[in-house]
Amino acid sequence: MAKSFILKGDLVFNKVKDKLETIKDGFLVCKDGEVEGVYKSFDEIGDEFKQFELHDYSGHLIVPGLTDLHAHAPQYMFRGLWMDMELLDWLNTHTFPNEAKYADMDFAKKAYRIYTNDIKKGATTRLVAFGTIHTDATLMLMDLMEESGVVSCIGKVNMDRNSPDYLVETTEESMRETRRWLEEVCKKDYKNTMPILTPRFIPSCTDELMKDLGKLSKENNLPLQSHLSENLSEIEWVKELCPWSEGYGDAYDKMGCFGGEGRKTVMAHCVWSSEEESGLMKKNGVFVAHSPSSNSNLSSGIAPVRRYLNEGVNVGLATDVAGGSHGSIFRAVSDAIQVSKLYFRYIDESMKPLTLAEAFYLATKGGGAFFGKCGSFENGYEADILVLDEKSIPTPLDDLKLDERLERFVYLADERDIIHKYVRGNQLF
């Protein structure tokens, strides 16, 4: 597969968070899987690149691939179901019994095949996702993700307390299986699939387990994902469980599971994080995975994303299937804008709603930063690219600007309207 090529079309991307760059009938040069440059005319392209194969997508929007910073792969099977409970009841009633099914490898293969097929067809080019506690099923998920061509960080989940008999590990078993999982991953020699440590959340993990995972993360410079300050009852529970901490984020931090020293960490939700908590996130470089659909569906609330942006905290978007009902990050863009307007209206009028440019930044460069130079068409960025088709949204307006066309796509189109997809310069379709 050639990883050097030229694309022609209508380019839209962010360099900075509050402004979209647009080039009508522009050219994007990809060299060895990285963006070499974007140009207004063919003439501007360097002579040494002009002979690259040209794919002419004239009239189509060409945008960076999107990053889903938080999803539960095993829950995709029940996306859009059972949306009538809050977090803790929903976990016990629906989520845990269904995650237990992944002990059965035949079931796991069937379910994960559906998820990874949809990921491949969809807008996501980078994914950070939970598996289950089951090591072998998680390895299978990683095999399937590798096959999809989408770049991902996938985690075997750790749970050693407050969990049902059918979905729990001892502390020792949890660490042993985590190590076995990491060893198996090493043997696989994946190109696009990386392990990420995944303590479910503090209520599911003893202090001992959390500290062991923190140590493992530090020793091997492994990324880590978990949940933070999603739901009011959950936060109260964490207070009871960690009376020695100054808060939920501080508890993770004191146990070595909250970034810092260059370790990549992503925390899902952060709906109710105080300024102390977000300050610690900024200090440690922790990413917020903003999951607006999930936070509405589970009646959790609205994360103060404007505040996090003002504070300089890293933020990306997330589907959080299946708390989030939808697997699409395009949908998360419009959801994020909509809930930010309700936050503005009801909670704090000093926090202006997110603009399209800002929410699209979160979906691309913002979340993409978790993976490095990813989510933009600036020079040197990895070439994650979507080519879009707008024929499902006809209009008599023939003078729309490129950012307006992107806005329409975000609000109205879906996976079926993505016609070509490239990840690290590899064309998936």
Add this chain to the structure above:
Amino acid sequence: MAKSFILKGDLVFNKVKDKLETIKDGFLVCKDGEVEGVYKSFDEIGDEFKQFELHDYSGHLIVPGLTDLHAHAPQYMFRGLWMDMELLDWLNTHTFPNEAKYADMDFAKKAYRIYTNDIKKGATTRLVAFGTIHTDATLMLMDLMEESGVVSCIGKVNMDRNSPDYLVETTEESMRETRRWLEEVCKKDYKNTMPILTPRFIPSCTDELMKDLGKLSKENNLPLQSHLSENLSEIEWVKELCPWSEGYGDAYDKMGCFGGEGRKTVMAHCVWSSEEESGLMKKNGVFVAHSPSSNSNLSSGIAPVRRYLNEGVNVGLATDVAGGSHGSIFRAVSDAIQVSKLYFRYIDESMKPLTLAEAFYLATKGGGAFFGKCGSFENGYEADILVLDEKSIPTPLDDLKLDERLERFVYLADERDIIHKYVRGNQLF
């Protein structure tokens, strides 16, 4: 076209607002365009109906058609665009200049053709919509709606103040054109298309015009649609404009434009209606067109739908394109549930979130009541029917209940997943 037939499939519908009726592998008998009955087995069907043609949709969900209680047909052309303003700025900057284009009949035909094609393909079987102030373009919209087979109430808009030069009428002209429009409609002999008086909202209509329209409505028992208590600045403005009233709804009422005496009236939004205002709505039988997408997009707020249901006010769902970004009432169902959860979380914890059954009721029987016996599969209801396909949402779960399958469809599927549609027993596709 035969309007008597039997459908076989998985039936889901509401009789009451908080419970879904489900019949797996059931039979729906339609006689002369009305539901004769639903049955668990073919044997239960009356002998006189057994010879009706049977359409076998086994394995597919069959649900009542959906009612869109409020949309702006001319704004469909810019759905999903320019979502960065509140109501009054958005009207002046984008909406009014674009509505002015409908003075040009060629443009109007092109734009309305796109809208009515999409309505035909979509979930909406009953529509209450605004046109523009332009009589001839509104008549063309009505012709195209009639051609679509979807039942609708369409209104020529009235605007005689606080409007730009290029989109305003004198009071006299507005009434004269309204009368001409009604006369033309009479000549058309539509089967499925009805006129509805349409003062834009109080800020756009003088007291004199409102009173004349109220009188016309009363004399001819004509339905009426407008907007109510959508946005805080709008409400302040109405207070200044109608100092003689006790509020926005009361102002409409005192000018004869707020239902009562059996006149059908629908008011869009009602985000900020007081208990006095909703009390008047209940007394007069006024319908609330709940538009959750629009109310988020324009930072208006969240309508207290649970309160209206508790009070016994008529409520249906609405897309409100293009304040609402989406033309789908399925989408409005999930949007209504999601915002009701944020209302519960942030505004009033005594107001429980809407359930799927309740939100689906609003989309079918709730809003359908504006058209009479419409939006259910109870005996004697008009046969508005959708046959759904779930293949775009694969899952390894093979034991889902019918109401769970409907929930998934509501959250995840779209127009492209509707495979057959009947309105008043006529098969549209």
